[in-house]
Amino acid sequence: MALRSKTFIRRAEREDLDTVVAWMEDSDFQLFLYGDPARSPKQIREQIVSMLGRSSAQTVPGGLYLIIDSAAHGPLGLLSLQNISWRNRNCSIDLYMGRKEMRHKLVAGISFYRAMQYVFEELNLHRVNAYIYSFNEASWRILERMGGVRELTLPEHVARDGKLYDLYGYGLLRHEFEAFKEKNPHMVEDLVESMTGSNSGADKTTEKAAETDS
Amino acid sequence: MIKGAHSVIRTADPDDAEALKSVYDSQTPRSSLLDQRRELIAPTRDELREVMSQKEMGKAVFYTVEDVGGEICGFCCLRGSNPEAQFSEFVVIFLEESTFSTPMADEVFDFLSRLAFERMRNQKVVTHCLDSEAEYRKFLISHGFRSAGVQRDVLYSQGRWFNLEALTLRARDVAFSAGGVR
Secondary structure (H helix, E strand, O other): OOOOOOOEEEOHHHHHHHHHHHHOOOOHHHHHHOOOOOOOOOHHHHHHHHHHHHHOOOOOOEEEEEEEEEEOOEEEEEEEEEEEEOOOOEEEEEEEEOOOHHHOOOHHHHHHHHHHHHHHHOOOOEEEEEEEEEOHHHHHHHHHOOOOEEEEEEEEEEEEOOEEEEEEEEEEEHHHHHHHHHHHHHHHHHHHHHHHOOOOOOOOOHHHHOOOOO | EEEEEOOOEOOOHHHHHHHHHHHHHOOOOOHHEEEOOOOOOOHHHHHHHHHHHOOOOOOOOOOOOOOOOOOEEEEEEEEEOOOOEEEEEEEEEOOOOOHHHOOOHHHHHHHHHHHHHHOOOEEEEEEEEEEHHHHHHHHHOOOOOOEEEEEEEEEEOOEEEEEEEEEEEEEEHOOOOOOOOO
């Protein structure tokens, strides 16, 4: 994959199975994404094996499950692109930072930026959908920061711990992501520097990012 | 079978496949015909017959709407029910879009909303319409649905992009008539 740097996206391997099972068993995964806490580890494992099996390298799959990896820290999270429509050139995205200590905005932002580069610049898609629960503010803030538009607010749409929460539907079009890159050239450079470890001309934020992600 | 003044609503059967096929074959893209990836699908008559045989337990029940003369005019159902968050997707399809402005459509709304809110105890229903479905949208708004927003460039068909609007209707916002279709 052409996106390799200190933080990079790659296809999930069989060796990732135990890591991904552990992430999916975590209560945070079920809170922010989906899953049934009563599911047995065996069922989760079988689901993941079938997910990984669908990520064919040579066909045009309807879903892709990718690992966000770091040269220094190992696997950081899981990126899934689902309901990929090659006709409508869009997909839905779920991004889960499995390493909790890496969940701060910068690493999550870099990971999301990488995902968008992959979606628009490698897969040549036109639109990305993201459905985010209203209480997951850190996630929807990142999406808004990158130019995503909150298109839907579905009231009382998801049940968690006996309460109903709103669901936000975000859309990010390719030209919006490109506009984000144009309008924020320094931010992008900072992100890239933080990912490649190059600190030339970097400000304090970049240096901190490079430290965090090196 | 549920008889109203302007309609007869009954569970669909395989012999209704021909009428449903004509909906899939029409030139107007309809939100209710999109699959999970929001792509328009083109099922065969046999595939539709299989779906309409309604053999699968737990699947949404699909209803056929006829006029009082027995002519099939459309279909309706509640699908994708989410018991945890207590909502379902509300779907009404008419062979002719102009039917949405007739009393028959009001009877279908009455039937489906009673099913959703009284029998299934949903707290809301959700539906979608493409920007090509002006009559359907007008019908929804006239029955109290509110827009939850518009997703841009969701469907590519006929050489252009279509937007998809989501609309919701909450149980507390519905006022049933004393009579109505049950």
